[in-house]
Amino acid sequence: LKISQMQAxxxxxxxxxxxxxxxxxxxxxxxxxxxxxxxxxxxGIAGTGGTIQxxxxxxxxxxxRFYRIVVR
Numbered sequence: 845l846k847i848s849q850m851q852a853x854x855x856x857x858x859x860x861x862x863x864x865x866x867x868x869x870x871x872x873x874x875x876x877x878x879x880x881x882x883x884x885x886x887x888g889i890a891g892t893g894g895t896i897q898x899x900x901x902x903x904x905x906x907x908x909r910f911y912r913i914v915v916r
Contacts, residue, residue, distance in 0.1 A: 846862075847911060853904070856901050857899070857904040860898075861913055862894070867915055869915055870888070871914075872884050877910055885898055
């Protein structure tokens with residue numbers, strides 16, 4: 845599981861990743877990578893078996909932003 849696309853669109857960041865049908869995903873971001881610093885961009889993303897794109901509103905405008913995907 846990895847992020848396959850990161851593309852700035854104005855102040856927004858578009859994050860893309862491959863999914864598996866039947867799995868549920870949450871995209872999170874952090875500015876520091878510290879425990880407890882992760883915030884959900886979007887939760888309850890249903891896997892389709894294809895690539896999903898999620899927009900982090902304002903994400904590209906940040907000086908530093910890390911992303912991770914949580915499979916649930």
